[in-house]
Amino acid sequence: MLARARPEVPPFTLPGRSVRLRTASHDRFWWHRLESTDYVPELYSNLSHREWAVLEGWFTQTGRRGRIAEINVPAMSLVTALVSGNGIRRVVQLGHYYGYSALLLGFTLRAMGARPGLFTIDIDPAACEFTRRWLEHARLCDHVVVREGDSADPLSPDAAAVLGGLPELILVDSSHSYAHTLAELNLWTPRLPVGGLVLLHDASEFATAFDPSAEGGVRRAIAEWLPAHPEMAGLTLNGHVAPGADGNALVYKDACGLGVLQRVR
Numbered sequence: 001m002l003a004r005a006r007p008e009v010p011p012f013t014l015p016g017r018s019v020r021l022r023t024a025s026h027d028r029f030w031w032h033r034l035e036s037t038d039y040v041p042e043l044y045s046n047l048s049h050r051e052w053a054v055l056e057g058w059f060t061q062t063g064r065r066g067r068i069a070e071i072n073v074p075a076m077s078l079v080t081a082l083v084s085g086n087g088i089r090r091v092v093q094l095g096h097y098y099g100y101s102a103l104l105l106g107f108t109l110r111a112m113g114a115r116p117g118l119f120t121i122d123i124d125p126a127a128c129e130f131t132r133r134w135l136e137h138a139r140l141c142d143h144v145v146v147r148e149g150d151s152a153d154p155l156s157p158d159a160a161a162v163l164g165g166l167p168e169l170i171l172v173d174s175s176h177s178y179a180h181t182l183a184e185l186n187l188w189t190p191r192l193p194v195g196g197l198v199l200l201h202d203a204s205e206f207a208t209a210f211d212p213s214a215e216g217g218v219r220r221a222i223a224e225w226l227p228a229h230p231e232m233a234g235l236t237l238n239g240h241v242a243p244g245a246d247g248n249a250l251v252y253k254d255a256c257g258l259g260v261l262q263r264v265r
């Protein structure tokens with residue numbers, strides 16, 4: 001009997017997708033090694049074959065170049081579900097690094113028909129150039145606009161003009177420095193409509209170490225800024241989490257924490 005020829009299957013179409021990342025040793029894949037996460041998160045299972053192939057290629061290339069500082073599965077799952085579940089069509093991101101969040105938000109916004117749906121700023125020219133190239137490769141240029149610049153610069157281009165209206169969601173993941181985060185909050189929150197949201201990554205006690213000025217980082221900025229701004233309500237997921245915490249014991253698995261602010265008046 002003739003053996004049936006196996007079709008040529010590129011690795012990215014094999015079942016399992018990110019499950020193999022459970023055995024990858026690099027720290028960037030920490031989420032996949034947790035006790036309760038032996039499955040493909042919806043963040044990845046919702047992608048088309050081509051989108052997943054793009055993301056796999058992106059992991060490979062950024063890994064080779066040592067450009068690894070992306071946000072993670074818990075935070076990005078929350079962001080994309082928030083956008084997709086609520087028809088949020090105007091998103092601003094402060095800090096895109098080499099493009100992980102821009103690609104994943106781009107896939108979500110493309111599925112929603114938002115063009116452009118994301119306006120994203122980063123101060124690093126190499127990061128902007130790399131992100132643009134991968135957005136082109138992913139055919140997301142109609143959905144994501146990349147700008148190079150300081151995310152706290154009042155002269156930075158007007159996102160509302162690009163997006164065709166006030167941003168509904170602002171994702172802050174940039175310098176992590178106390179003073180710069182205050183400047184970002186002061187610059188961007190007046191541009192939100194009532195109900196608009198700000199998510200700030202790295203808002204935990206643990207993540208205060210990411211502040212290059214060692215002044216208390218995002219956590220201190222939120223703690224001091226929020227009480228002085230009654231037009232905004234907020235809470236911080238995992239704000240209390242300190243260095244040495246056991247990730248398996250956390251309900252929201254990102255020890256870096258996430259500030260969630262909403263304009264209420």
Ligand SMILES: C[S@@+](CC[C@H](N)C(=O)[O-])C[C@H]1O[C@@H](n2cnc3c(N)ncnc32)[C@H](O)[C@@H]1O
Nearest residue numbers: 070071095096097101122123124150151174175
């Ligand atoms: C943690 S990375 C962002 C990761 C990204 N959100 C992702 O998921 O892939 C922080 C980024 O903030 C950028 N950044 C730092 N200071 C900045 C500033 N003043 N203005 C704009 N971007 C800044 C850095 O260049 C870096 O690319």
